[in-house]
Amino acid sequence: MSEETLSNLLKEDRRFEPPAEIAEHANLRAEAYDRAAQDPEAFWAEQAERLSWDEKWDRVLDWDDRPFAKWFVGGRLNASYNCVDRHVEAGRGDKVALHWIGEPEDDTRDLTYAELKDEVSKAANALTELGVGTGDRVAIYLPMIAEAVIAMLACARIGAPHTVVFGGFSSEALSSRLVDCQAKVVITSDGGYRRGAAAALKPAVDEARAKSSAQGHTVEKVLVVRRTGQDVEWNDDVDVWWHDAVDAASTEHTPEAFDAEHPLYVMYTSGTTGKPKGILHTTGGYLTGTSYTHWAVFDLKPETDVYWCSADIGWVTGHSYMVYGPLANGATQVMYEGTPDSPERGRWWKIIQDYGVTIFYTAPTAIRSFMKQGREIPDRYDMSSLRILGSVGEPINPEAYIWYRQVIGGDRTPVVDTWWQTETGMIMISPLPGVTRGKPGSAMTPIPGVSAEVVNEAGDAVPNGSGGYLVLTAPWPSMLRTIWGDDERFIDTYWARFRDQGYYFAGDGAKKDDDGDIWVLGRVDDVMNVSGHRLSTTEIESALVSHPKVAEAAVVGAKDEDTGQAVCAFVILREEAGDGGEDIVAELRKHVRQEIGPIATPRQIMIVPELPKTRSGKIMRRLLKDVAEHREVGDVTTLADSSVMDMISEGIDSGKAED
Ligand code: WTA
Numbered sequence: 130m131s132e133e134t135l136s137n138l139l140k141e142d143r144r145f146e147p148p149a150e151i152a153e154h155a156n157l158r159a160e161a162y163d164r165a166a167q168d169p170e171a172f173w174a175e176q177a178e179r180l181s182w183d184e185k186w187d188r189v190l191d192w193d194d195r196p197f198a199k200w201f202v203g204g205r206l207n208a209s210y211n212c213v214d215r216h217v218e219a220g221r222g223d224k225v226a227l228h229w230i231g232e233p234e235d236d237t238r239d240l241t242y243a244e245l246k247d248e249v250s251k252a253a254n255a256l257t258e259l260g261v262g263t264g265d266r267v268a269i270y271l272p273m274i275a276e277a278v279i280a281m282l283a284c285a286r287i288g289a290p291h292t293v294v295f296g297g298f299s300s301e302a303l304s305s306r307l308v309d310c311q312a313k314v315v316i317t318s319d320g321g322y323r324r325g326a327a328a329a330l331k332p333a334v335d336e337a338r339a340k341s342s343a344q345g346h347t348v349e350k351v352l353v354v355r356r357t358g359q360d361v362e363w364n365d366d367v368d369v370w371w372h373d374a375v376d377a378a379s380t381e382h383t384p385e386a387f388d389a390e391h392p393l394y395v396m397y398t399s400g401t402t403g404k405p406k407g408i409l410h411t412t413g414g415y416l417t418g419t420s421y422t423h424w425a426v427f428d429l430k431p432e433t434d435v436y437w438c439s440a441d442i443g444w445v446t447g448h449s450y451m452v453y454g455p456l457a458n459g460a461t462q463v464m465y466e467g468t469p470d471s472p473e474r475g476r477w478w479k480i481i482q483d484y485g486v487t488i489f490y491t492a493p494t495a496i497r498s499f500m501k502q503g504r505e506i507p508d509r510y511d512m513s514s515l516r517i518l519g520s521v522g523e524p525i526n527p528e529a530y531i532w533y534r535q536v537i538g539g540d541r542t543p544v545v546d547t548w549w550q551t552e553t554g555m556i557m558i559s560p561l562p563g564v565t566r567g568k569p570g571s572a573m574t575p576i577p578g579v580s581a582e583v584v585n586e587a588g589d590a591v592p593n594g595s596g597g598y599l600v601l602t603a604p605w606p607s608m609l610r611t612i613w614g615d616d617e618r619f620i621d622t623y624w625a626r627f628r629d630q631g632y633y634f635a636g637d638g639a640k641k642d643d644d645g646d647i648w649v650l651g652r653v654d655d656v657m658n659v660s661g662h663r664l665s666t667t668e669i670e671s672a673l674v675s676h677p678k679v680a681e682a683a684v685v686g687a688k689d690e691d692t693g694q695a696v697c698a699f700v701i702l703r704e705e706a707g708d709g710g711e712d713i714v715a716e717l718r719k720h721v722r723q724e725i726g727p728i729a730t731p732r733q734i735m736i737v738p739e740l741p742k743t744r745s746g747k748i749m750r751r752l753l754k755d756v757a758e759h760r761e762v763g764d765v766t767t768l769a770d771s772s773v774m775d776m777i778s779e780g781i782d783s784g785k786a787e788d
Pocket of ligand 1: 398444445446520521522523524525546547548549550551552572635636637649650651652658661662663
């Protein structure tokens with residue numbers, strides 16, 4: 130974000146008081162900030178009491194072996210029991226856990242907590258039958274169907290860490306994850322519905338399995354949900370239908386208690402190198418953090434609220450705020466399979482109206498796309514049930530915030546702009562709806578129990594009114610425990626930058642305004658944020674370079690009105706490839722789609738004769754960003770060859786670039 134936009138942002142002086150009604154009955158009040166700060170461990174112990182433990186912990190936090198934390202040491206619990214059984218035992222078995230809504234109209238399924246318990250138990254029995262034991266990894270590659278939730282909880286129930294791979298990722302991306310975590314079983318479906326059509330998933334699993342075998346890893350079984358009914362290739366040795374294995378299984382299953390630090394799941398996310406990082410979350414701390422934040426930040430009243438988080442289950446938001454947080458809290462929620470505009474543009478708003486949704490959580494990129502379509506569409510629906518709106522994934526610009534509040538929230542609803550990461554597992558910085566005077570564009574302050582700071586290069590807190598790096602200064606229960614199989618990378622990536630202070634470095638830049646409230650500005654490393662999804666510049670560069678015609682590639686995230694940032698690639702072709710041929714740009718875009726997935730497809734590819742590099746050979750992405758954002762190119766004095774930027778500009782003017 131440029132300095133100019135930044136100062137505009139900080140001039141923002143609109144404030145929104147918490148509505149009296151919400152303030153009066155708020156789950157968490159202003160006193161919690163001080164109470165938590167005075168004795169954080171006591172505060173977290175109090176939050177852990179929200180859960181059912183088979184054995185209570187002896188120690189809240191073991192932080193001796195930094196940065197490897199252990200929370201609720203000695204405690205034992207089962208995450209699936211906490212999300213399902215205990216609500217049934219408490220007499221709430223008839224309460225709806227999931228209002229599942231398929232993309233095709235009238236394709237819906239309500240699951241009560243009692244039904245969910247039966248489904249999860251059956252799936253747990255089926256997985257055991259397939260040979261999955263405690264500690265084995267299970268990959269889940271599913272569309273947004275109820276079985277995705279059931280599968281995750283079934284894994285948790287038997288202590289088999291799951292790794293959910295976003296259904297939009299390619300077979301290549303899937304296979305690299307299968308190999309990295311050595312997944313024994315994959316749970317998938319024939320396909321899913323998107324934009325009115327059935328899109329296949331199973332073929333990608335077949336390919337990924339073959340690719341994994343080529344790398345010496347065998348996926349033993351593939352459990353396949355029938356969703357679309359499309360034809361699938363079948364291998365009797367490996368493939369098993371969900372409806373055969375799960376439907377036949379018993380609804381009786383006794384959940385075993387696991388150690389609080391037992392691995393719950395691995396979620397892959399993009400880092401600054403080409404290889405995605407497997408973020409490891411464990412059981413007790415993660416569930417404590419997600420349950421607490423879901424209750425506090427959304428002020429959840431489980432008896433009356435209908436909650437809806439529009440995130441895909443393949444991302445951390447789907448894990449923390451669709452599965453573990455809300456279900457641990459016994460919430461009733463909506464889960465929607467498809468796209469917002471299918472079969473019509475008002476589909477989301479119709480769902481809010483039909484189901485009486487009271488809390489809605491989505492991403493700024495979605496809000497901006499609705500703004501573009503105009504308020505006439507949401508205005509057709511009665512959304513007066515809404516009381517709290519949430520935003521996540523990228524900075525929300527004040528215009529989008531105001532539109533969200535006014536048009537979707539009828540100017541009644543607080544907007545909670547929640548900052549967090551795959552690594553943090555839970556919301557860290559956010560307004561509290563019953564306490565905070567909201568400022569459009571600011572995530573405000575760390576929530577009670579969390580300690581964050583904005584620091585300079587030396588690790589010192591910056592004064593109000595200044596910017597710097599966002600760090601977390603104390604451990605929190607749902608923090609990542611490591612990067613799967615790579616402790617060194619865990620230390621280097623998050624804990625080396627401010628080693629002396631012992632701070633966790635989030636990779637984001639932020640500014641504190643004159644009141645000390647935090648404005649998150651975005652990544653300061655080579656991670657892009659496209660439509661709220663994290664992508665690594667290096668990962669896309671590696672994908673491009675793996676194409677036979679490409680010699681070198683540099684990728685930058687350029688500002689984009691709709692998606693926040695967009696992928697822009699600069700490519701040097703190999704000499705023998707000549708000019709690459711007429712369709713080179715389309716060919717390369719397709720290649721990236723295949724290597725990673727549609728979300729990584731470059732908006733723009735520019736074929737250039739040279740790339741700007743420093744004398745030590747480092748690509749100067751800053752200059753490429755200037756080009757991609759149509760700005761005058763900045764300071765070029767450190768370039769090894771200062772004529773390069775002219776060559777690039779000329780190359781672009783002469784064609785071979787495509788939007
Ligand atoms: C960005 C998604 C500004 C940030 C939960 C972070 C945000 C990255 C916000 C994590 C927000 C997330 N305001 N930026 N409210 N929320 N981000 O791991 O750059 O997919 O580091 O987790 O998204 O993305 P991730």
